Amino acid sequence: MIKHDMLRHFVAVAETGSLAAAGARLGRSPSAVSMMVKQLQDSLGAPLFTSDRKSQLSPLGRFVLDQAKSEIAHLEATNRAIAKFAATGGGLIRVAAVPSVAGAVLPAALKAFATDFPDVQIDLRDMDSGAVVRGVQDGAFDLGIATALAGVPNVQRDVLCEDPFGVICAADHPLAKAVTPLEWQQLDGHALITNPLALTLASLTLQDRLKHATVTAHNTLSLLALVQAGIGVTVLPRMVVQMAWKPIVFVRVNDKDAFRQIDLLQPPNTQPSVAVKALTTCLKRALLDINQAAARS
Numbered sequence: 370m371i372k373h374d375m376l377r378h379f380v381a382v383a384e385t386g387s388l389a390a391a392g393a394r395l396g397r398s399p400s401a402v403s404m405m406v407k408q409l410q411d412s413l414g415a416p417l418f419t420s421d422r423k424s425q426l427s428p429l430g431r432f433v434l435d436q437a438k439s440e441i442a443h444l445e446a447t448n449r450a451i452a453k454f455a456a457t458g459g460g461l462i463r464v465a466a467v468p469s470v471a472g473a474v475l476p477a478a479l480k481a482f483a484t485d486f487p488d489v490q491i492d493l494r495d496m497d498s499g500a501v502v503r504g505v506q507d508g509a510f511d512l513g514i515a516t517a518l519a520g521v522p523n524v525q526r527d528v529l530c531e532d533p534f535g536v537i538c539a540a541d542h543p544l545a546k547a548v549t550p551l552e553w554q555q556l557d558g559h560a561l562i563t564n565p566l567a568l569t570l571a572s573l574t575l576q577d578r579l580k581h582a583t584v585t586a587h588n589t590l591s592l593l594a595l596v597q598a599g600i601g602v603t604v605l606p607r608m609v610v611q612m613a614w615k616p617i618v619f620v621r622v623n624d625k626d627a628f629r630q631i632d633l634l635q636p637p638n639t640q641p642s643v644a645v646k647a648l649t650t651c652l653k654r655a656l657l658d659i660n661q662a663a664a665r666s
Contacts, residue, residue, distance in 0.1 A: 371412050373444065376437035378405035379417065383434050386424050409433075462645055463492045465504050466514040468589040469532075470631065471495035473611030474514075478655040482648050489644050497565070505634040511645055513634035514652070527633040530656050534570060534627040536620040537610060538602040545618040552623055553578065560584075560601035564592055567604040571626055575604065593617065607663055631656075 381391035381402070388399040388406075395402065410417050417430035426434060466475060471493060479491060494510070501515035506523040517526055536551055538544050544551065544559065553574040563582035567575070584601060586592040589609060596603055597615045606629055610619045633649060635641060641649070 371409065373440070375405050375409035375412070376433075376440060378402050379409050380434060380437050380441065382406055382423050383417075383426060383430065388423060460488060460644075461490045461492060462512065462648060463494075463510045464512045464514070464648075465494045465496060465501045465510040467498055467501065467516070467631075468495045469606060469609045469612060470514045472589075473608050474652065474655050474659060477658065478648065478651040481651040481654065485647060486644050491648075502634060505636055508636050511635065511641070512648065513632075515632060515634060516629050517632045517634060523637050525635040525637055525639070527635075529631045529633050529653065530660060531628045531630055532606040532608045533621070534567070534604055534606050534624075534629070535622050536602055537596055537605045538618055538620065539597055539599050540616040540618055542599070542602060542618070544602060544620055547620050550621040550623040556602070562586055562592065562595055562601040562603040564603055564605065566606065566629070569629070570604070570624075572624055575624075575627075579604075608659065611659065 378391065378395065378397075381394050382388060385391045385394060388402050391397075392399045392402045406417070406423075413429065413433070415429050416427050417433060419425040419427050464475070472495070475493065482489075482491075494504075496504075498515035498517065501510070501513040502517050502521055502524065504510045505513035506521075513524075514529070517524065536544055536556070542559075544555070547555075553572055556575075556578050561579060561582040562584045563579045564586055567579060570576070582601070584595060586595055586603075589612065592603060592605070593609070593613050595601065596617055597613065604622075604627075607619050608631075610617060633652070635645075
């Protein structure tokens with residue numbers, strides 16, 4: 370029976386022209402290489418070289434060399450494919466994220482990730498936090514990035530960052546000129562646009578004012594378009610500003626409780642693949658870069 374090691378040793382001898390050189394390439398002694406080549410010749414029942422010096426291949430030797438090199442290349446490719454599957458978990462990562470993270474953080478994270486994992490496919494969905502959490506609990510997603518309630522069951526949870534809320538307005542709006550954090554009372558006299566995220570804040574002062582909002586927008590892009598058009602101002606997390614395609618301004622507020630927590634969620638009792646771990650690292654780095662840039666501004 371012809372074994373892979375026989376072919377590998379034979380190719381080394383045929384390509385280097387001597388048992389000593391082949392042994393140096395393979396990390397084996399010349400006698401060990403000679404034994405493997407002899408076993409291959411005995412299996413074939415015919416000589417592979419025209420002389421004992423191993424410098425000239427016989428017609429059979431030339432044919433076997435071509436076949437052996439093809440077989441070795443195929444085996445190496447198979448090994449790489451198996452290792453890749455084991456590392457990436459099949460080459461597909463299913464990600465669900467709230468729109469602000471999907472639009473502001475994931476582009477930079479995925480760009481960095483693709484450098485080391487160019488063949489891994491990403492299936493990205495953007496949805497509200499509740500839908501993200503449910504999808505991770507059901508095993509529909511490998512990673513979820515959202516705000517999860519404390520003690521949410523059936524997920525592995527890792528806090529990524531805190532994202533402060535503030536007033537978002539057009540660049541030419543009077544509130545954009547504020548040099549100190551705003552009080553919620555300073556929204557009086559300005560047209561307000563409310564949204565589901567603003568309604569989660571605990572401040573009664575803010576909620577009393579949002580009751581008088583003239584527009585309610587549920588879609589993030591629509592909300593940003595309304596602010597950019599000067600329809601009114603709204604209250605959103607700072608990260609959302611990264612999604613704007615025209616200049617808008619994030620104005621800090623004097624409310625220590627006005628923030629949301631961004632969590633990294635994974636299905637329970639799972640061991641993430643190498644690729645999932647790498648994507649998580651890229652995500653954290655992109656978040657850090659965004660937060661540092663925001664702190665400098």
